[in-house]
Amino acid sequence: MRITIFFAALLLAACSSIDMFEEAPHQRGYFQRADITKSSGIAASRKQAGVFWTINERGGQPVVYALDETGRDLGSFLVQGAGNEDWESLTIGACVLPPWRDCLYIGDTGDNNRRRSKVRVYHFPEPSVTSTQSAEGVNYHLPITYTDYAHDAEGMYMMPGGGLGLISRGRNGEVAIYTVGSDDWGTGIGKAERTMVLFDRVRSIEERVTGAALSGDGRALAVLTYTDLYIFPTDRRTGLPTTNIPTRICDLRPLGLQQSEAVTWIPGRRNELLITSTGQFGQVARVTCG
Numbered sequence: 001m002r003i004t005i006f007f008a009a010l011l012l013a014a015c016s017s018i019d020m021f022e023e024a025p026h027q028r029g030y031f032q033r034a035d036i037t038k039s040s041g042i043a044a045s046r047k048q049a050g051v052f053w054t055i056n057e058r059g060g061q062p063v064v065y066a067l068d069e070t071g072r073d074l075g076s077f078l079v080q081g082a083g084n085e086d087w088e089s090l091t092i093g094a095c096v097l098p099p100w101r102d103c104l105y106i107g108d109t110g111d112n113n114r115r116r117s118k119v120r121v122y123h124f125p126e127p128s129v130t131s132t133q134s135a136e137g138v139n140y141h142l143p144i145t146y147t148d149y150a151h152d153a154e155g156m157y158m159m160p161g162g163g164l165g166l167i168s169r170g171r172n173g174e175v176a177i178y179t180v181g182s183d184d185w186g187t188g189i190g191k192a193e194r195t196m197v198l199f200d201r202v203r204s205i206e207e208r209v210t211g212a213a214l215s216g217d218g219r220a221l222a223v224l225t226y227t228d229l230y231i232f233p234t235d236r237r238t239g240l241p242t243t244n245i246p247t248r249i250c251d252l253r254p255l256g257l258q259q260s261e262a263v264t265w266i267p268g269r270r271n272e273l274l275i276t277s278t279g280q281f282g283q284v285a286r287v288t289c290g
Contacts, residue, residue: 028255029071029284031276036065039276040110040154041090041211042262047102051129054262054276058086058110066129069266069274071284077127079106082141086110089211090262093158095125096185097140102126107156108141109166114150118143121156121164121180121190144180144190151178151192154261155212155223159239166192167212167223170202175209177240198223198232198244211263213273214239220247222273222289224263227253229273229289250289257283 031039031054040057051074054065062082066074089107094100106122122141144166155167162182168175178192202208211224218236222229223246231248232241252260257277266272271290277283 029069029286030281031067031071031284032073033065033067033076034280035061035076036282037280038261038278039282040088040261040278041107041156042264042274042276043090043092043104043213044264044267044274045102045126046092046216046267047126048129049267052264052274053090053092053104053126055087055090055106056084057088057261057278058084060084060087064090064104064106064127066127067284069284069286074129079122079124082106082122084108085116086112088154089156091156091158091213092126094162096123096162096182099125105156105158105164107153107166109144109153109156111150111152112171114152114171116150118145119153120144142180142185142188142190144192146178146192146194148194153178154210157212157214157221157239159214160218160237163239164190164192165195165212165214165239167198167209169210170199170208173201175199175202179240196240196244198241210259210261213264215265216267222263222265224260224275226260227251229263229275229287231289248289250287252287255283255285255287257285 038057039054042054045051062079062084065076088110091105095103103123109119120141151168153166157165164180166178175198177196179195180190184190206226213222221232221234229250230246258279262276275285
């Protein structure tokens with residue numbers, strides 16, 4: 001396995017089914033913007049080459065930030081009419097409402113105390129980094145309730161056909177995927193149903209899920225924790241893992257990230273992902289897991 005952190009390249013060794021980093025790299029990228037202090041979600045643009053989007057978590061301004069894979073600033077865009085109660089995830093996919101192009105989906109799905117009766121997902125057309133500094137289409141949002149009880153969810157991804165996958169953090173010991181059907185966009189209320197258990201038991205804070213991303217070809221789901229990156233094979237028709245046993249597990253500890261919170265696949269690069277961490281001038285790490 002190889003890991004590349006921008007200008008540093010290190011050779012890595014595989015250990016049985018778990019890919020272990022031999023040593024921590026000494027170079028990585030950082031967010032140029034001082035106001036990106038709690039990067040909690042990241043998504044790669046599918047139409048604007050080299051553009052990535054990130055957000056700040058709980059209580060931050062309702063803003064999406066554009067950057068490249070080194071953390072270089074490409075602009076910020078106000079999401080008009082939105083509030084940031086606890087933004088914890090970000091993904092990109094086809095818009096479910098006109099105009100029919102790519103949309104950003106922000107998961108205001110954080111709930112540390114698991115008391116929110118409803119969470120919500122904001123969605124709006126992806127801004128152009130060459131446009132004015134405001135996100136258009138605003139104030140599209142889908143309120144979501146869980147069919148069992150409230151959950152803290154920090155992983156979210158767009159599923160084939162327009163549904164959403166929400167991954168619980170594991171505060172109650174179990175990590176599960178909850179799905180919101182594509183038809184729910186038309187009804188104006190989303191119902192998140194417990195669909196699949198990924199981990200039966202989370203034993204420590206380090207094992208709690210902080211992010212997720214479906215690969216561009218729909219064949220793999222990346223699930224991030226503070227210490228590891230799990231890659232699950234998926235059914236391309238549903239976007240759901242075909243098993244709760246990951247095909248690859250990459251140990252992230254040698255990266256020395258402050259707190260890994262977000263992950264996305266890099267378009268056009270097999271098994272290569274971008275991971276971000278929280279903190280002012282938080283890190284941006286490019287990782288090959290495979």
